[in-house]
Amino acid sequence: MGSSKTANALMKKFNFEERGRTVALLKPSLDTRNGKTLIKSRIGLSSEAFFLDRDKTIKETIGDDSKYDTIMIDEAQFLTVDQVDELREMADNGIMVMCYGLKTDYTGHLFEGSKRLVEVSDTIREIQSMCSKCGTKAIVNARYCGNKVVYVGNIIDIGGEEKYITLCHKCWTKGII
Numbered sequence: 001m002g003s004s005k006t007a008n009a010l011m012k013k014f015n016f017e018e019r020g021r022t023v024a025l026l027k028p029s030l031d032t033r034n035g036k037t038l039i040k041s042r043i044g045l046s047s048e049a050f051f052l053d054r055d056k057t058i059k060e061t062i063g064d065d066s067k068y069d070t071i072m073i074d075e076a077q078f079l080t081v082d083q084v085d086e087l088r089e090m091a092d093n094g095i096m097v098m099c100y101g102l103k104t105d106y107t108g109h110l111f112e113g114s115k116r117l118v119e120v121s122d123t124i125r126e127i128q129s130m131c132s133k134c135g136t137k138a139i140v141n142a143r144y145c146g147n148k149v150v151y152v153g154n155i156i157d158i159g160g161e162e163k164y165i166t167l168c169h170k171c172w173t174k175g176i177i
Contacts, residue, residue, distance in 0.1 A: 005127055007041035009074050009100040016070055021096075024068040025049040026061065028078035028113075030156055039074050049074065058086050069095060076101035078156075079113030088120045100127075105155050106143040106164065108172075131168035133177065138166035142177070149175040 013023050027039050027049040040046040052061050052073075062068065071090060073079065076099035079087075091097045099121075103114045110118070118124065131138045141164050143150040143157065149172060157163065165177055 004041065004043070005100040005102075006039060006074055007043050007045050008127060009072055009098070010039065010041055010045040010047050012098065013047060013072055021070050022068045023070045023072055024062045025072045025074070026052045026058070028073070028075050029053045030078040031075040052079075052083070054078075054080055054083075058083060058090065071095055071097045073097075073099045074101070076117060077103070077105075077111035077114045079116070081112060081116045084113055084116035084120060091122070102141055104140070106141055107151060107155070108140055108169075111155075129166045131171055132165045133167060133171040136168045136170075138168055140167045140169060140172040141165075142167045142172050144177050147177050149177060151175075 009025070013025055016023050025039065025047055027037070029036075029052060034040045034046075036051040037048050038046055039049045050061050052058070058071065062071075071087065073087070076084075078101070079099075087097045087099070099117055101114060101117075102111060103118070104110055129138045130136070143153070143163055144165055149167070167177070171177075
């Protein structure tokens with residue numbers, strides 16, 4: 001939240017395609033915002049994408065992977081372990097793989113896809129965001145209701161600024177936004 005991950009992914013896709021690269025952009029099925037195949041940033045950039053079901057492989061989703069030299073995933077935290085392992089294999093076979101997503105859920109625990117990405121990625125680059133309360137580095141995408149931080153509930157609850165706010169750990173533990 002608030003770090004322009006999706007905008008960065010869409011700009012990178014544009015830049016790569018402008019230079020002749022073939023990019024497959026994918027969106028995990030748990031991301032239900034903006035319909036099945038549209039990825040849209042908060043600043044208005046958008047692109048069509050492949051819709052990746054949790055029970056499908058990347059190759060089943062995009063078809064012949066040899067026609068792509070780059071695979072980009074938005075909301076990569078929603079990938080399954082098997083899908084991340086498939087991306088790792090694709091990277092080992094020369095396809096550039098770039099994943100954009102959250103590291104942890106609103107309780108501060110790694111998402112399944114993020115955990116596996118941390119385990120097998122060659123490189124991880126953090127896109128920093130700022131605490132909405134105090135301005136220091138945010139590390140928690142806190143869920144809130146009213147002016148209180150929520151610490152329990154379903155882990156997957158898709159939303160934006162109406163449900164989530166970026167906080168540093170100190171502000172998150174205080175529980176008031």
